[in-house]
Amino acid sequence: MGxxxxxxxxxxxxDRIFIVTGANTGIGYELAKWCAMMGGTVIxxxxxxxxxxxxxxxxxxxxxxxxxxGTTGLTENPTLALEFMKLDLASFESVVNxxxxxxxxxxxLHVLVCxxxxxxxxxxxxxxxxxxxxxxxxxxxxxxxxxxxxIMRQSGPDxxxxxxxxxxxxxxxxxxxxxxxxxTANNFxxxxxxxxxxxxxxxxxxxxxxxxxxxxxxxxxLHPGFVDSELFREAxxxxxxxxxxxxxxxxxxxxxxxxxxxxxxxATNPKRAGMSGHYWTDxxxxxSSSTSRDEQKQEALWKATFPxxxxxxxxxxISGMEGDT
Ligand SMILES: NC(=O)c1ccc[n+]([C@@H]2O[C@H](COP(=O)([O-])OP(=O)(O)OC[C@H]3O[C@@H](n4cnc5c(N)ncnc54)[C@H](OP(=O)(O)O)[C@@H]3O)[C@@H](O)[C@H]2O)c1
Numbered sequence: 001m002g003x004x005x006x007x008x009x010x011x012x013x014x015d016r017i018f019i020v021t022g023a024n025t026g027i028g029y030e031l032a033k034w035c036a037m038m039g040g041t042v043i044x045x046x047x048x049x050x051x052x053x054x055x056x057x058x059x060x061x062x063x064x065x066x067x068x069x070g071t072t073g074l075t076e077n078p079t080l081a082l083e084f085m086k087l088d089l090a091s092f093e094s095v096v097n098x099x100x101x102x103x104x105x106x107x108x109l110h111v112l113v114c115x116x117x118x119x120x121x122x123x124x125x126x127x128x129x130x131x132x133x134x135x136x137x138x139x140x141x142x143x144x145x146x147x148x149x150x151i152m153r154q155s156g157p158d159x160x161x162x163x164x165x166x167x168x169x170x171x172x173x174x175x176x177x178x179x180x181x182x183x184t185a186n187n188f189x190x191x192x193x194x195x196x197x198x199x200x201x202x203x204x205x206x207x208x209x210x211x212x213x214x215x216x217x218x219x220x221x222l223h224p225g226f227v228d229s230e231l232f233r234e235a236x237x238x239x240x241x242x243x244x245x246x247x248x249x250x251x252x253x254x255x256x257x258x259x260x261x262x263x264x265x266x267a268t269n270p271k272r273a274g275m276s277g278h279y280w281t282d283x284x285x286x287x288s289s290s291t292s293r294d295e296q297k298q299e300a301l302w303k304a305t306f307p308x309x310x311x312x313x314x315x316x317x318i319s320g321m322e323g324d325t
Contacts, residue, residue, distance in 0.1 A: 017109050021141065024054075038075060052084040060080055090136055092309065099148055102148065112160070136197075172197070174291045180308075211321065227253060232244055261282075
């Protein structure tokens, strides 16, 4: 008997290591679960240990149900290789601690999925005094990549960085002078700043691909679709709640498994090896916004990003991001 999923189920060796941020719920949950069900070792990089451990238990139960259904191609191992590591993307210190701890373990890293994200929420400031979506969705993931890239460069062929962006990147204004919102909370244009953070991720994938050309590491971004996840938890009230209800009834929103399909495909499908610098939707390459494809703007963003995080990086981590080994 087969599974009805839209990505191929591939045998993955247990020593292939995945890190998935925001793996305790939504798209990240399905992604982490399927990477582990195919055999890989998956580190759930989450801010709440409690939520992550509950998710790990449920993943194991889902795995047992999937095996009982007779789905072929799943790992023979009766227990999924799932681990928790604490990561709060709202704090650069937490990102640094996460990366230091991972480095200390001496393990390889093959796939890093920057999936965690915040959206459609009122203005909030991070522990570092920055607008929250800028930091959680973009800057902290950028810092994490810069710190873990040297490990990935030493982890053998076919290492992959995947950035979960959004079609909403089309709605983000490109203006590096106002990357960090400094206006009043009441006037915060939340949808525009969500779009901006997602635009930066698409642009980062392009800028990094140019720099890592010919290396063992690929970088891609994706739009998962309009997914019925917890992303709208803060917006799930008032008129928006009614709209969400309608979207759910009309089937406009897809399940978290369907929403995770492109991420799972990019993380596990052997056919994606070596493919880099693309923006994906529905497991296919799509054209991202013209702004995101503008190389001058990509370089302007690259330069504007470092001042936010430079103090947490060593010289060699910075030159590693420029493509030096
Ligand atoms: N849902 C959609 O329609 C849609 C559309 C386009 C793009 N996306 C993107 O898809 C990605 C996954 O979203 P989702 O829909 O699965 O949403 P979700 O169900 O809300 O999951 C988001 C995940 O991010 C984690 N997270 C939030 N803030 C964090 C922080 N400070 N540190 C560490 N982790 C944090 C959450 O952890 P907690 O559970 O602890 O809060 C959760 O695990 C996001 O990047 C989102 O922008 C979603």
